[in-house]
Amino acid sequence: MHKIDNIQASTLFDALLSRMAAIGDPKIEVLSGYPANCSAWLTIYYQRRSDKWSFEWYDRAGYRRPTVLGSSAECLMREVSDRGASGQEMLLARRMLAEYGFFEA
Secondary structure, three states, X not given: OOOOOHHHHHHHHHHHHHHHXXXXXXXXXXXXXXXXXXXXXXXXXXXXXXXXXXXXXXXXXXXXXXXXXXXXXXXEEEEOHHHOOOHHHHHHHHXXXXXXXXXXX
16 A cells, blocks of 8 residues: 655645546636737637636647638637536627737727
């Protein structure tokens, strides 16, 4: 039988709590696409229970804005309606994009 020290036990416990919190407060995908003046793909998530927004940028070669889409000044974000986001959450996400300058050129 292996002995687990206090640091390892604490780390395992923290990981377990984090996983349980994620299950109880899942990330809901709200908007996804290319913001204005950006060549990287952005996905905006919302967690209802904790009232937290998160932004994940995909700045890898396969996710760069294709040149066939035209000017990068245009916002090409789409509302993700099949993941459970409400109309209110989509509106709030669009407002945040505008506040941060990613909605219009």
